[in-house]
Amino acid sequence: MATLDLSDTYIVDVPTIRPHVLAMATMHYQSMVIVRLIDSDGVEGIGEGTTIGGLSYGEESPESIKSAIDTYIIPVLQTCDIAQVGATMAKVAKCVRGNHFAKCAVETALLDMAGKRLGVPVSELIGGGRRRESLPIAWTLASGDTARDIAEGEEMLDRRRHRIFKLKIGKREVREDVAHVGAICKALGNRASVRVDVNQNWSEAQAKLGMAMLHDVGCELVEQPIAGDDIAAMARLSQSQPVALMADEALHGPRSAMRIASAHAAGVFALKIAQSGGLFAAAEVAAIGAASGIGLYGGTMLEGGIGTIASAHVFATLPELAWGTELFGPLLQTEEILTEPLAYGDFSLNLPKGPGLGVTLDLGKLARFRRDAAPVLHPVGAGV
Numbered sequence: 001m002a003t004l005d006l007s008d009t010y011i012v013d014v015p016t017i018r019p020h021v022l023a024m025a026t027m028h029y030q031s032m033v034i035v036r037l038i039d040s041d042g043v044e045g046i047g048e049g050t051t052i053g054g055l056s057y058g059e060e061s062p063e064s065i066k067s068a069i070d071t072y073i074i075p076v077l078q079t080c081d082i083a084q085v086g087a088t089m090a091k092v093a094k095c096v097r098g099n100h101f102a103k104c105a106v107e108t109a110l111l112d113m114a115g116k117r118l119g120v121p122v123s124e125l126i127g128g129g130r131r132r133e134s135l136p137i138a139w140t141l142a143s144g145d146t147a148r149d150i151a152e153g154e155e156m157l158d159r160r161r162h163r164i165f166k167l168k169i170g171k172r173e174v175r176e177d178v179a180h181v182g183a184i185c186k187a188l189g190n191r192a193s194v195r196v197d198v199n200q201n202w203s204e205a206q207a208k209l210g211m212a213m214l215h216d217v218g219c220e221l222v223e224q225p226i227a228g229d230d231i232a233a234m235a236r237l238s239q240s241q242p243v244a245l246m247a248d249e250a251l252h253g254p255r256s257a258m259r260i261a262s263a264h265a266a267g268v269f270a271l272k273i274a275q276s277g278g279l280f281a282a283a284e285v286a287a288i289g290a291a292s293g294i295g296l297y298g299g300t301m302l303e304g305g306i307g308t309i310a311s312a313h314v315f316a317t318l319p320e321l322a323w324g325t326e327l328f329g330p331l332l333q334t335e336e337i338l339t340e341p342l343a344y345g346d347f348s349l350n351l352p353k354g355p356g357l358g359v360t361l362d363l364g365k366l367a368r369f370r371r372d373a374a375p376v377l378h379p380v381g382a383g384v
């Protein structure tokens with residue numbers, strides 16, 4: 001039996017190394033919600049709930065994630081034996097609808113504590129346990145400038161950090177975007193895999209044209225070309241276009257995964273722990289995808305070190321991960337908020353072997369970056 005003794009939730013704003021240009025927002029910093037729990041035996045757990053661009057990506061914002069945790073989820077935890085993670089999260093699900101990012105942050109912290117109590121990594125508490133020690137890591141080229149993206153891609157190849165590149169498109173005219181992708185495919189040639197993410201910004205007609213043209217210039221995968229709730233149109237595109245369609249914003253946990261799989265509306269799933277509603281739910285999405293012959297990809301919400309390693313623990317349990325992962329979030333930030341940075345190298349991320357998540361929060365950095373204690377001055381007009 002373990003009861004919750006102490007908890008706190010922080011919004012942490014860390015600048016990005018360069019502007020990150022997406023169809024719906026340009027990021028100059030990343031805002032992460034960090035939760036810390038300490039139980040009656042003094043065992044500590046940490047979790048993260050992070051979205052992109054305030055409310056421009058999804059239905060939860062950093063502020064709503066913090067408020068859902070503090071106001072509604074922590075009081076439920078106070079009534080539970082938090083050593084029983086599954087039972088605790090089932091009770092949370094009964095009391096709090098939706099709020100997947102907030103639930104994911106809390107479930108992460110509970111699993112971190114459970115792993116520490118049992119002396120095993122979190123990956124051993126998911127599915128059949130860990131099957132791989134490292135994961136391939138893609139990088140997103142999204143400076144907004146083709147020449148700069150090519151130079152960045154070359155640098156990543158030289159440093160053996162990434163050889164899978166995702167390009168963010170959907171903001172410009174379709175033909176302009178395809179020219180940008182074509183130039184990058186030509187420059188990086190057969191040394192890299194080039195994919196795109198449209199973040200829902202095309203109409204079906206634009207997607208039909210764009211996907212056909214993207215296939216012709218050598219792009220291997222098109223992520224969420226149209227609205228994620230238009231499953232029928234996703235199915236038409238996925239079944240008619242030669243390039244693979246990956247579902248991202250369309251996926252909100254096992255039931256949405258089942259709907260997309262049944263409709264043959266995607267060839268690939270972008271697995272995300274936060275969008276799925278937690279680590280267990282993400283593993284269920286993966287199982288539905290795998291059983292339906294859908295390729296799997298380990299996605300990110302550009303989390304920092306905690307959310308990134310939590311995702312890695314889940315992805316490391318998967319038998320097949322045909323499209324690799326994009327767990328590069330901490331590398332997009334100027335500083336990591338962990339005492340030891342995550343182990344990137346040789347195009348991969350290596351998993352920690354220690355109990356729980358296997359990472360430690362740097363309390364000095366937390367104090368420096370937390371929004372309430374150290375307000376950050378953002379450039380005027382930059383926003384998110």
Ligand SMILES: O=C(O)C[C@H]1C=CC(=O)O1
Nearest residue numbers: 140197248300301302326
């Ligand atoms: O997939 C998304 O839409 C979010 C994210 C993942 C990589 C990146 O650059 O943005």
Ligand SMILES: [Mn+2]
Nearest residue numbers: 197223224248
């Ligand atoms: Mn995406």
